[in-house]
Amino acid sequence: xxxxxxxxxxxxxxxxxxxxxxxxxxxxxxxxxxxxxxxxxxxxxxxxxxxxxxxxxxxxxxxxxxxxxxxxxxxxxxxxxxxxxxxxxxxxxxxxxxxxxxxxxxxxxxxxxxxxxxxxxxxxxxxxxxxxxxxxxxxxxxxxxxxxxxxxxxxxxxxxxxxxxxxxxxxxxxxxxxxxxxxxxxxxxxxxxxxxxxxxxxxxxxxxxxxxxxxxxxxxxxxxxxxxxxxxxxxxxxxxxxxxxxxxxxxxxxxxxxxxxxxxxxxxxxxxxxxxxxxxxxxxxxxxxxxxxxxxxxxxxxxxxxxxxxxxxxxxxxxxxxxxxxxxx
Amino acid sequence: xxxxxxxxxxxxxxxxxxxxxxxxxxxxxxxxxxxxxxxxxxxxxxxxxxxxxxxxxxxxxxxxxxxxxxxxxxxxxxxxxxxxxxxxxxxxxxxxxxxxxxxxxxxxxxxxxxxxxxxxxxxxxxxxxxxxxxxxxxxxxxxxxxxxxxxxxxxxxxxxxxxxxxxxxxxxxxxxxxxxxxxxxxxxxxxxxxxxxxxxxxxxxxxxxxxxxxxxxxxxxxxxxxxxxxxxxxxxxxxxxxxxxxxxxxxxxxxxxxxxxxxxxxxxxxxxxxxxxxxxxxxxxxxxxxxxxxxxxxxxxxxxxxxxxxxxxxxxxxxxxxxxxxxxxxxxxxxxxxxxxxxxxxxxxxxxxxxxxxxxxxxxxxxxxxxxxxxxxxxxxxxxxxxxxxxxxxxxxxxxxxxxxxxxxxxxxxxxxxxxxxxxxxxxxxxxxxxxxxxxxxxxxxxxxxxxxxxxxxxxxxxxxxxxxxxxxxxxxxxxxxxxxxxxxxxxxxxxxxxxxxx
Numbered sequence: 032x033x034x035x036x037x038x039x040x041x042x043x044x045x046x047x048x049x050x051x052x053x054x055x056x057x058x059x060x061x062x063x064x065x066x067x068x069x070x071x072x073x074x075x076x077x078x079x080x081x082x083x084x085x086x087x088x089x090x091x092x093x094x095x096x097x098x099x100x101x102x103x104x105x106x107x108x109x110x111x112x113x114x115x116x117x118x119x120x121x122x123x124x125x126x127x128x129x130x131x132x133x134x135x136x137x138x139x140x141x142x143x144x145x146x147x148x149x150x151x152x153x154x155x156x157x158x159x160x161x162x163x164x165x166x167x168x169x170x171x172x173x174x175x176x177x178x179x180x181x182x183x184x185x186x187x188x189x190x191x192x193x194x195x196x197x198x199x200x201x202x203x204x205x206x207x208x209x210x211x212x213x214x215x216x217x218x219x220x221x222x223x224x225x226x227x228x229x230x231x232x233x234x235x236x237x238x239x240x241x242x243x244x245x246x247x248x249x250x251x252x253x254x255x256x257x258x259x260x261x262x263x264x265x266x267x268x269x270x271x272x273x274x275x276x277x278x279x280x281x282x283x284x285x286x287x288x289x290x291x292x293x294x295x296x297x298x299x300x301x302x303x304x305x306x307x308x309x310x311x312x313x314x315x316x317x318x319x320x321x322x323x324x325x326x327x328x329x330x331x332x333x334x335x336x337x338x339x340x341x342x343x344x345x346x347x348x349x350x351x352x353x354x355x356x357x358x359x360x
Numbered sequence: 361x362x363x364x365x366x367x368x369x370x371x372x373x374x375x376x377x378x379x380x381x382x383x384x385x386x387x388x389x390x391x392x393x394x395x396x397x398x399x400x401x402x403x404x405x406x407x408x409x410x411x412x413x414x415x416x417x418x419x420x421x422x423x424x425x426x427x428x429x430x431x432x433x434x435x436x437x438x439x440x441x442x443x444x445x446x447x448x449x450x451x452x453x454x455x456x457x458x459x460x461x462x463x464x465x466x467x468x469x470x471x472x473x474x475x476x477x478x479x480x481x482x483x484x485x486x487x488x489x490x491x492x493x494x495x496x497x498x499x500x501x502x503x504x505x506x507x508x509x510x511x512x513x514x515x516x517x518x519x520x521x522x523x524x525x526x527x528x529x530x531x532x533x534x535x536x537x538x539x540x541x542x543x544x545x546x547x548x549x550x551x552x553x554x555x556x557x558x559x560x561x562x563x564x565x566x567x568x569x570x571x572x573x574x575x576x577x578x579x580x581x582x583x584x585x586x587x588x589x590x591x592x593x594x595x596x597x598x599x600x601x602x603x604x605x606x607x608x609x610x611x612x613x614x615x616x617x618x619x620x621x622x623x624x625x626x627x628x629x630x631x632x633x634x635x636x637x638x639x640x641x642x643x644x645x646x647x648x649x650x651x652x653x654x655x656x657x658x659x660x661x662x663x664x665x666x667x668x669x670x671x672x673x674x675x676x677x678x679x680x681x682x683x684x685x686x687x688x689x690x691x692x693x694x695x696x697x698x699x700x701x702x703x704x705x706x707x708x709x710x711x712x713x714x715x716x717x718x719x720x721x722x723x724x725x726x727x728x729x730x731x732x733x734x735x736x737x738x739x740x741x742x743x744x745x746x747x748x749x750x751x752x753x754x755x756x757x758x759x760x761x762x763x764x765x766x767x768x769x770x771x772x773x774x775x776x777x778x779x780x781x782x783x784x785x786x787x788x789x790x791x792x793x794x795x796x797x798x799x800x801x802x803x804x805x806x807x808x809x810x811x812x813x814x815x816x817x818x819x820x821x822x823x824x825x826x827x828x829x830x831x832x833x834x835x836x837x838x839x840x841x842x843x844x845x846x847x848x849x850x851x852x853x854x855x856x857x858x859x860x861x862x863x
Binding site for chain 1: 694697704705712713715716717725726727729732735
């Protein structure tokens with residue numbers, strides 16, 4: 032993603048496209064029509080709903096992880112965080128806690144765990160990779176430990192059914208995803224918090240000297256990420272009808288892949304929600320199409336790996352070309 | 361041009377003859393002759409841009425002269441590109457620069473042989489490495505354990521390890537670039553001891569420094585450069601400081617002073633007995649409203665440390681900082697920013713700009729809330745506020761949201777200053793605001809500073825280019841050995857007396 036366009040995307044140009052995003056749209060169209068023309072059932076209405084649902088499970092966490100990566104940090108704890116909050120929620124519902132209260136508590140647990148990781152980074156200088164790797168292991172372990180690897184079931188719940196079902200013919204989780212997309216786009220472009228994240232990722236020293244509270248920003252992005260992972264956990268619990276310790280395995284890698292495919296620089300300072308949205312759909316389309324084509328599931332992983340690296344490589348080449356033009360050779 | 365040195369003719373180690381080097385827009389070296397003999401310690405002085413660095417680069421082979429010749433140990437350098445550096449190194453030229461280049465996680469021995477570790481059959485032989493390292497350190501009179509990690513060493517010890525590193529192989533000429541700038545006064549003697557052992561071993565040493573007291577202790581002769589030429593080479597013993605200053609400054613060019621008679625406003629900032637060991641011991645001064653106060657001092661005299669302490673970025677051992685008679689010594693940087701202090705850092709790239717963000721966002725980053733309506737940044741307000749600063753300060757940018765990284769250094773600096781004007785800061789701490797910017801931008805920055813002072817802002821201006829202080833400052837304080845040693849007030853600020861006070 033080029034610097035200029037990222038930062039020009041403000042005001043009425045909130046959704047203006049740049050080269051990387053145009054490239055991703057082309058890739059998406061190729062994948063969509065390629066699978067559409069060659070794969071039975073790909074274009075069916077049902078499959079579209081399933082595509083949206085799959086996209087939502089990645090995207091909701093990916094919005095927050097985009098902010099984290101723009102700030103120059105990383106969060107690898109997403110998958111276990113989803114599983115752990117899902118298990119917590121299921122236990123609470125099993126114990127007949129009010130559903131609204133249980134969901135809020137699950138979100139609070141996610142937020143608290145994220146805040147913990149963020150504080151380790153901001154105040155103690157623990158690299159965010161290590162802090163979230165610790166969470167990754169501890170939360171997954173905690174989930175299995177408390178459930179003995181058995182699904183935690185709970186009585187039927189009307190509200191969770193709504194979350195698991197469709198609204199206006201669209202999966203509720205997809206609606207949540209799109210609403211959050213609008214909110215995150217807005218926050219990242221139009222609020223002091225959002226712009227401070229770009230400033231911290233672009234040059235933390237300079238941001239600090241400007242009087243931006245860098246430590247607070249670093250904590251807040253992880254808090255946000257924890258809450259978003261917990262929300263993904265709530266939606267997943269609703270969809271599965273139980274809390275599962277082993278769920279969302281490897282989700283963190285799909286999330287990070289979607290963000291970097293979307294053009295957010297791992298070195299920080301630049302990125303966009305729209306890029307991540309497109310990245311999420313690239314990942315989802317590949318997964319869905321390969322399954323429908325009946326490709327050997329092990330080989331699917333290979334194809335996915337190749338496509339992720341190829342997409343990011345193309346992105347880097349485009350960026351390098353643009354920077355040479357903007358900043359001079 | 362060059363005063364003949366009356367010394368026993370030692371065999372020459374290095375000679376530069378008739379060297380001219382032109383960079384776009386600058387004549388960096390103009391027909392320069394320079395020679396140095398075995399075992400000689402030669403001081404090299406000159407203002408910024410006088411040609412010292414280019415001369416050093418000629419000797420290390422990093423730069424090729426447009427015309428003229430460089431001879432090391434009787435052999436003329438012939439290669440070009442990196443080959444020339446390799447050639448010079450093989451002939452025995454070594455340089456130690458201000459920025460230390462040690463890898464702190466490795467041992468002294470590993471650092472000494474960095475990249476050329478002794479090995480047998482592909483396996484490093486630590487025994488031999490330590491043995492040879494111990495020998496090398498001993499030649500400099502050092503007793504450091506070569507197995508110690510560099511991270512555990514003091515700045516002085518690290519500097520000494522850097523010097524020990526140049527002893528590997530057969531050095532003939534060692535160039536030390538401001539080696540004491542990061543050292544406390546007491547540590548300098550260790551360095552001198554090492555330099556004397558170098559000279560005793562027949563190695564020629566070029567010692568770049570402006571501290572006359574040091575030069576008198578360590579060097580026999582001093583070569584002074586000015587405007588790309590050798591202004592003169594003098595015996596240190598017979599020369600007084602005034603003569604060296606005269607050589608450095610030459611006939612002073614017409615100065616366009618922007619300063620009028622010093623005005624007496626109310627005191628806004630008071631610093632009392634501020635101590636930041638090891639650099640500052642009990643510094644006191646007052647800053648008045650509408651005043652531009654300059655801090656002069658050599659590299660490493662504690663100027664940056666003082667600014668950072670005033671800004672609250674570093675802790676202080678003792679003393680007080682008073683803003684409007686209110687003690688803010690314990691206040692954090694953020695709190696000081698809120699009460700009206702703004703600081704621009706010495707290194708614009710590392711600490712100043714956020715290169716990917718636009719001019720507008722780099723400007724308003726000091727206070728997003730001023731351009732936000734109920735928490736939402738208003739694009740029009742931001743454009744208006746940033747546009748106002750761009751016009752007031754004269755920032756040249758294609759558009760208001762052009763990434764700052766694409767601007768020229770001078771314009772980047774104006775943005776960094778402008779963000780505090782936007783924030784409404786009353787006290788600006790400017791650390792080397794003209795470093796690395798072109799001549800035109802420099803005079804624009806001077807004008808901006810005077811304009812801000814006229815508007816009632818108080819400014820502390822730190823510069824290592826002494827001749828710019830008389831142009832902008834109402835008052836200049838000279839820092840030396842951790843304290844202010846002299847004060848000058850406009851219109852009585854003269855470059856030569858200022859420099860004499862610094863050296």
